[in-house]
Amino acid sequence: MKNTVRVERAILDITQQDLAAAVGVSRQTINSIESGKYVPSTVLALKIARFFQKPTDSIFMLDEND
Amino acid sequence: MKHKDLLLPYSCQKAGWIIAIAIPVLFILYALISGGNKALVTERNLHYLIGILAMLFFVAVFLICASREKDEDEMISSIRRQTLSIFIYMLFFLYFLAGIFFSLDIGLNIVKEYQGEVLGNTIIRITLFAIVYELVFKIRLWLNRRESK
Numbered sequence: 001m002k003n004t005v006r007v008e009r010a011i012l013d014i015t016q017q018d019l020a021a022a023v024g025v026s027r028q029t030i031n032s033i034e035s036g037k038y039v040p041s042t043v044l045a046l047k048i049a050r051f052f053q054k055p056t057d058s059i060f061m062l063d064e065n066d
Numbered sequence: 067m068k069h070k071d072l073l074l075p076y077s078c079q080k081a082g083w084i085i086a087i088a089i090p091v092l093f094i095l096y097a098l099i100s101g102g103n104k105a106l107v108t109e110r111n112l113h114y115l116i117g118i119l120a121m122l123f124f125v126a127v128f129l130i131c132a133s134r135e136k137d138e139d140e141m142i143s144s145i146r147r148q149t150l151s152i153f154i155y156m157l158f159f160l161y162f163l164a165g166i167f168f169s170l171d172i173g174l175n176i177v178k179e180y181q182g183e184v185l186g187n188t189i190i191r192i193t194l195f196a197i198v199y200e201l202v203f204k205i206r207l208w209l210n211r212r213e214s215k
Contacts, residue, residue, distance in 0.1 A: 029141040031214035038141050 006034045008052045023047040074133040082129030149203040
């Protein structure tokens with residue numbers, strides 16, 4: 001699954017730690033999501049989308065392998 | 067995010083580490099206190115001491131393995147699950163090797179003693195399994211944290 005978390009974070013100019021604190025996970029988790037190593041749960045994906053005030057499917061997208 | 071699982075709080079892991087570190091310290095203290103005093107260094111006393119220390123170690127390993135990490139979240143839970151899978155594969159592989167090893171009766175006497183003394187003892191077996199599991203988990207967690215820097 002692809003995502004635009006890094007881009008959205010850059011737009012708001014916030015750190016991984018800020019986003020992690022806002023959605024209640026560790027900075028390592030945000031880093032792993034951004035680098036595509038970890039696919040978040042539905043709850044976490046919804047929380048991240050709510051934080052950026054965007055629809056979930058505009059931040060998380062299926063790629064060819066999914 | 068509220069994370070529902072059956073793990074103990076992180077403070078239990080800290081307690082586990084304190085107990086694990088205290089075990090050799092207690093043993094050294096016993097050796098220092100009883101040094102030269104033949105009345106204290108009896109086979110019975112040593113037997114009790116080793117028994118108590120072994121059970122303390124068992125408790126320490128349980129507390130460390132069954133507790134949350136400081137920053138436990140869904141990704142760490144996912145690493146925990148993957149570690150469990152790796153551990154089960156390792157276990158099957160090791161038992162498969164051990165099966166071949168012992169059924170073909172290859173090896174030295176010390177290995178045969180090991181089979182009887184260690185593999186036969188459930189508490190020691192569970193403790194060893196728990197240590198292997200925790201070791202694999204901590205290594206994977208450390209690798210993940212290193213990659214995230």
